[in-house]
Amino acid sequence: MSSDLVTAAKTETLRTIQHRMKEASITGVPIVEDKRLLGIISMHDILTAFDEGTIDEAAESHMTRNIKVLEDDMPLSFAISYFNKYLYGRFPVLNKNRELCGIITIRDINTTLLREVNRIVEELEGELKQDVSEDSDSGVISFQHYVVRHDFENAGRASADIKRILKAHGFDPQTIRRAAVASYELEMNLVVHSHGGRLSFRMDPEKIEIRTIDTGPGIPDVDKALEVGFSTANEWIRSLGFGAGMGLANVQRVVDDFFLKSAKGKKTDATAIIKRL
Numbered sequence: 001m002s003s004d005l006v007t008a009a010k011t012e013t014l015r016t017i018q019h020r021m022k023e024a025s026i027t028g029v030p031i032v033e034d035k036r037l038l039g040i041i042s043m044h045d046i047l048t049a050f051d052e053g054t055i056d057e058a059a060e061s062h063m064t065r066n067i068k069v070l071e072d073d074m075p076l077s078f079a080i081s082y083f084n085k086y087l088y089g090r091f092p093v094l095n096k097n098r099e100l101c102g103i104i105t106i107r108d109i110n111t112t113l114l115r116e117v118n119r120i121v122e123e124l125e126g127e128l129k130q131d132v133s134e135d136s137d138s139g140v141i142s143f144q145h146y147v148v149r150h151d152f153e154n155a156g157r158a159s160a161d162i163k164r165i166l167k168a169h170g171f172d173p174q175t176i177r178r179a180a181v182a183s184y185e186l187e188m189n190l191v192v193h194s195h196g197g198r199l200s201f202r203m204d205p206e207k208i209e210i211r212t213i214d215t216g217p218g219i220p221d222v223d224k225a226l227e228v229g230f231s232t233a234n235e236w237i238r239s240l241g242f243g244a245g246m247g248l249a250n251v252q253r254v255v256d257d258f259f260l261k262s263a264k265g266k267k268t269d270a271t272a273i274i275k276r277l
């Protein structure tokens with residue numbers, strides 16, 4: 001998203017706005033008052049104004065008012081779905097106070113996607129190197145799984161892998177269920193709340209260990225986060241069915257030991273242990 005915004009006031013004329021567009025090489029200008037978005041003047045509006053002889057009139061009477069906007073904490077996939085759904089070339093972005101804080105174009109999307117693809121390829125290369133390792137002498141099985149922020153499409157893969165491994169090793173259904181609950185909740189917290197991270201699974205003759213370490217943004221109050229019903233999930237996360245504030249409490253309930261280390265601005269390190277003996 002570009003936050004270096006070129007905007008105009010509702011009283012400015014379309015001609016002034018057209019000059020501003022030309023100078024900045026852009027094709028749309030948000031009309032703003034006290035940081036509030038009132039409308040947008042696009043190149044199409046300018047061309048129509050030239051056509052109809054209204055180019056010296058104020059933006060106010062020609063701007064598009066019913067604008068589809070994005071919110072600054074929405075994931076990229078939401079932005080992409082807007083471009084597909086509404087066929088506009090740009091969407092203004094609002095912050096929590098409903099103030100205009102940026103504008104996103106299809107070009108921004110392409111650049112971000114390319115960067116993301118490169119990052120995922122690098123991660124996959126790393127992951128392939130660390131595929132499931134099994135040492136039959138010591139009975140240790142381990143693997144790591146990278147979890148990408150807001151990647152709801154692949155969410156749940158790590159816990160599905162854990163379930164499969166435990167099943168293949170003849171674990172009883174209750175242990176498998178406990179490990180599945182713990183790993184799913186921790187994995188989903190990486191997807192929903194973290195900047196991304198790693199889930200690692202390790203099993204030895206004594207215990208099953210499921211651990212997630214992420215890259216932030218950290219939990220300011222760990223005790224509070226463990227309380228049933230406490231959640232900082234925002235509205236769109238809740239619309240996807242998450243954010244009941246049950247996850248960490250569920251992990252604590254189903255495992256034998258649970259350690260949660262975090263602080264505001266730091267990584268979150270969560271370790272869940274199920275004893276085998």
Ligand SMILES: Nc1ncnc2c1ncn2[C@@H]1O[C@H](COP(=O)(O)OP(=O)(O)OP(=O)(O)O)[C@@H](O)[C@H]1O
Pocket residue numbers: 185189190192193194214216217218219225226230231232233241242243244245246247248249268
């Ligand atoms: N990895 C993490 N990074 C940052 N914050 C986290 C992380 N995991 C949990 N939290 C914080 O702890 C809170 C409680 O987590 P918990 O899993 O119990 O509930 P939830 O994820 O909000 O909802 P649910 O798990 O029921 O869908 C979260 O809302 C979030 O504020």
Ligand SMILES: [Mg+2]
Pocket residue numbers: 185188189243246247248
């Ligand atoms: Mg959760």
